[in-house]
Amino acid sequence: MEPLPLQVETKRKLHVLSYASTKKRSDYLWAYIMIAPTMIGLFVFYLWPMLQTFYFSFTEWGAFGTYEWIGLKNYTRMLSDVNLLQSFKNTGIYILFTVPLGIFLSILVAVLLNQKIKGTTIYRTLYFLPVITMPAAIAMVWKWLYNSDFGLLNYLLSFIGIEGPQWLTNPNIALYSIIAVAIWSGIGYNMVIFLSGLQGIPKTYYEAAEMDGAGPVTMFFKITLPLLSPVIFFVSIMSLIGAFQFFDLIFMMISKSSTALENTQSIVYLFYQHAFVLNDKGYAAAIAVLLLVVILIITVIQMALQKKWVHYD
Amino acid sequence: MQKSIQFVRSKTFLIHFILIMGSIVMLFPFIWMILTSLKTYAESIQVPPVMIPEDFQWKNYQEVFTLLPFFKFMMNTFIITVLRTAGQLFLCSLAAYAFARIVFPGRNLLFVLALSVLMVPGQVFLLPQYMIMVKLGWLNTLQAVVVPGLFSAFGTFLLRQFFMGLPKELEEAARLDGCNHFQIYWRIMLPLAKPGLIALGIFTILWSWNELMWPMIVNSSPEAMTLAVGLSSLQGQYGTNYPILMAGSFLAVLPMLLLFIILQKQFIEGIAITGGK
Numbered sequence: 143m144e145p146l147p148l149q150v151e152t153k154r155k156l157h158v159l160s161y162a163s164t165k166k167r168s169d170y171l172w173a174y175i176m177i178a179p180t181m182i183g184l185f186v187f188y189l190w191p192m193l194q195t196f197y198f199s200f201t202e203w204g205a206f207g208t209y210e211w212i213g214l215k216n217y218t219r220m221l222s223d224v225n226l227l228q229s230f231k232n233t234g235i236y237i238l239f240t241v242p243l244g245i246f247l248s249i250l251v252a253v254l255l256n257q258k259i260k261g262t263t264i265y266r267t268l269y270f271l272p273v274i275t276m277p278a279a280i281a282m283v284w285k286w287l288y289n290s291d292f293g294l295l296n297y298l299l300s301f302i303g304i305e306g307p308q309w310l311t312n313p314n315i316a317l318y319s320i321i322a323v324a325i326w327s328g329i330g331y332n333m334v335i336f337l338s339g340l341q342g343i344p345k346t347y348y349e350a351a352e353m354d355g356a357g358p359v360t361m362f363f364k365i366t367l368p369l370l371s372p373v374i375f376f377v378s379i380m381s382l383i384g385a386f387q388f389f390d391l392i393f394m395m396i397s398k399s400s401t402a403l404e405n406t407q408s409i410v411y412l413f414y415q416h417a418f419v420l421n422d423k424g425y426a427a428a429i430a431v432l433l434l435v436v437i438l439i440i441t442v443i444q445m446a447l448q449k450k451w452v453h454y455d
Numbered sequence: 456m457q458k459s460i461q462f463v464r465s466k467t468f469l470i471h472f473i474l475i476m477g478s479i480v481m482l483f484p485f486i487w488m489i490l491t492s493l494k495t496y497a498e499s500i501q502v503p504p505v506m507i508p509e510d511f512q513w514k515n516y517q518e519v520f521t522l523l524p525f526f527k528f529m530m531n532t533f534i535i536t537v538l539r540t541a542g543q544l545f546l547c548s549l550a551a552y553a554f555a556r557i558v559f560p561g562r563n564l565l566f567v568l569a570l571s572v573l574m575v576p577g578q579v580f581l582l583p584q585y586m587i588m589v590k591l592g593w594l595n596t597l598q599a600v601v602v603p604g605l606f607s608a609f610g611t612f613l614l615r616q617f618f619m620g621l622p623k624e625l626e627e628a629a630r631l632d633g634c635n636h637f638q639i640y641w642r643i644m645l646p647l648a649k650p651g652l653i654a655l656g657i658f659t660i661l662w663s664w665n666e667l668m669w670p671m672i673v674n675s676s677p678e679a680m681t682l683a684v685g686l687s688s689l690q691g692q693y694g695t696n697y698p699i700l701m702a703g704s705f706l707a708v709l710p711m712l713l714l715f716i717i718l719q720k721q722f723i724e725g726i727a728i729t730g731g732k
Contacts, residue, residue, distance in 0.1 A: 172636035173559040180550035181565060183606030188572040191583030198582060207486060240641045254470050267719060268478040271485060274667040274711045278686040279704035286697050292500045294487065326480070331726065338727035346486075356513070385601075387576050390667045394687060413578050418672055423582055430578045437576055 198427035209424060216428035222233035226429070228404060229412045232317055236408065237385045239321045240328070244381060245374065248324065253366065255333070256340045266337075270330035281394030284323045285310065288395075293384070309371035310395055320391050332377050339373035340366070371452045379444055385435055389414065409433055492516070492701035499697045515702040522693065524677045528685035533710075534683060535597055535670075536663040541605040543659050544652055547610030553642040554611065555618035556626065568721065572608035581672070588673050599673040600681070604663065612653045613729060617651035618644055630671075654725030657718065664711055682707040 148318040194215075199216055201209040220226050246347025251269055255262050272280060288309035324405050347365050367374075389410040393404065398405050409429065417426035491499055492515055494508040520527050553559070558642050585602055594598040621644060629639045645652070671680040680688070689703050715722055 169557055169636065171557045172551040173557040175548040176553035176557075177537070177565065177637070179546045180606050180611055181569065183546070183603075183609060184569055184572055187584055187587070187603040187606060188575075188580050189568060191580040191587075192572075192575060194583040195579050207586075224671075251474070255472055257467075258469055259467055265474050265478060266723065268481050270715070270722070271481060271712075274625075274661060274715045275708045276683055276686070276704075278665075278683045279488075279708045280484070282686065282690060282700050282704045283491075284486045286491065286701070287484060287487060292502060292504065294504050297502070301531070308650070323588055334723050334726045340544065343594055355579070393667070394690065404508050410576075410578055411556075413581075414668065417582055417583075419548070427582055430576075430582070433576055434579050437572075441574075 153262060195427045198424055199431045201424040201427075203421060204257070205282050205286060205421075212424070216425050217432075219425065220432065225404070225407070226409075226412060229407050229409050232406060233408045234385060235317060235390065236321055236324070236388055237382060239382045240324050240385050241378060244325050244328050247338050248329045248377075249273060249370070249374075251329060251333045252336035252340055253362070255337060266334075269333055272327040273330040274337075275327070276415065277390035278324065278328055279393065281391050285395050288319055304451040311402050313398055313402045313405040316396060316400075317406045319394055320406060323391055323395075324388070328381070332381070335377055336370065338426055339370050341368045352359065368453045372454055373453045375444075376406075379441060382444070383437055425454050458487055459567045469607050472507075488701045488705050491519045491697055492705050496696060496698055496700050500695075512698060516700045516706065518699055518705060519689075519703045520698065523689060523703075524680075525706070526684065527677060528680055528682045529706075531597060531674075531679060532664060532682045535604075536660055536661045538597075539663045540659040542601070542605035543592055543610050544609050544656055546605055547655065548614050548645060548648065548652065549640065550611045550685060551614035552644055553636075554637075555615045555723075556644070557636060569608045569611055573612060577669075584669075586674055594675070594714065595674050595676040595679045597679055598625070599679070600663075600666075600670050603669075604659075607659070610659070613655055614648060614651050617648045621647050650724065653721050657722055657725045658729070660714070661711065 147323045196448070198209070200211055200213055202215070203209045206442055251265075287293050290296055290308045290311070293306075293309070294395065295309065299306040307315050310316050343366065347369075348361055351361050351365060387410050388408045392406050392408055392411050393414070396403050408434070413426050413429045416422040416429060490506065490508065493511040493513070494505060495512055496513075498505045498508055548608070550569075554562065588594055588599045593602075625643055625647075626639055629643055634642070665683060667683045667687070671684045672685070674680050674684065677685075686700075686703055686707055689700060693699050
């Protein structure tokens, strides 16, 4: 007996459906297999530790890795911790100088390199060199340049009749000496990002402005800056987060016994001290949590502020 | 004569002038590093400073290797860098493909979880990570640096962006030919995501090679120490012997310098990819 047309249709549909669902199921299976290694790794080494750090921030540690719950004590302790407040201040000063100055200088270099001149590749390479260089090595050579007795910097200053300061041991100056090195080493990285942003600005805008008789300065403020603002926003968030985690240069350039240590140590430096030198792990965890909270707050503020000055077209 | 005066007053001259001054500031510490590394100790602390050493003390470089297990440090750093980079490229691209191209239950939740790692400063993970290493008995082993470094939220995010941009038609054609997702990923998508892979690879190489804090925490014995940590210990032990310190520093940065010279275009593009776009 010939099946009715309707039956054929239904059968075919059912067949297609079951085919689709096995196909779908094998899709799911593949997806889970493919994300499994990374997700398990992220969970074991990052997500779970994140929760543990929150937990540890409410504990106090004993000598043999034992710890006990002490509630909010680590957090209340922070309020009267002079070192922590000082490290916040240091980190703040560090951010205040490296982020705006770093961005200003890297935009300047990017704008200059975006002109039609010879040798841009060479310049770009030279400015980029510090970016690929190990911070430990950068710290070492600058320490030598800064040396107040035999260093080149003070020798050069003596030519113009200035007696150079104790760059790294004077508590009032040391932080700024490190800031200079940090700016020096970061210009190349941001410059590359700005350069790619600049190259995305259509030439026709400038041509039109030129017809209207606009000079280079007007063009910079009326065209370049607004169109570059999304990139500036991105770079400023990234530099800010990076600056909050400032550690390597301080660790390498300021000796543990230096009188300038107090005035240079960053939040992360203090975290490192408490976690791995003083074995005060509960307090260290609380510092890490505080750092996270501060970074989140500032990122949220920046996100809110961006509406006022970032132009997306 | 007239022409050269014009040039000096021109805009181009001003631009070159500023850029050259900047270049000197950028380059000089490296030149000083190399020059100092070839001086005798006496020359290095002479006042006024000696610019060009009288005769080059190549043996300073030899000294670095005899004073410290410097070769061991180099090999450790090299092995860690290669394994981390290869591992990240494979694992991140695998996860990134699934997140970008397959719709599966829980996808968004899992992706948000991965992203949350990206937003959090590294110090938040450090203590428990250290304790995991203690529990596993991995302190002073290379895997203590390699294994946590195999997983990257950043890499997964970056490559997912890449896979999302690839055309759907290729995938559909491959499916009609009976390819499964792994085959599509491996044969079709991976080759197309090359710029993203190169960018991630370069970042991972740079980070692994230059990283200080984590390797310092988990590997303090010379057997498993990395170059960055070795340099900081070199500073502790030979704190005043700057020619040796500079020779060590230069040797530590040389591989990245060479890599940069060879892959310059990819370095710059990689940063542009992750940054502006």
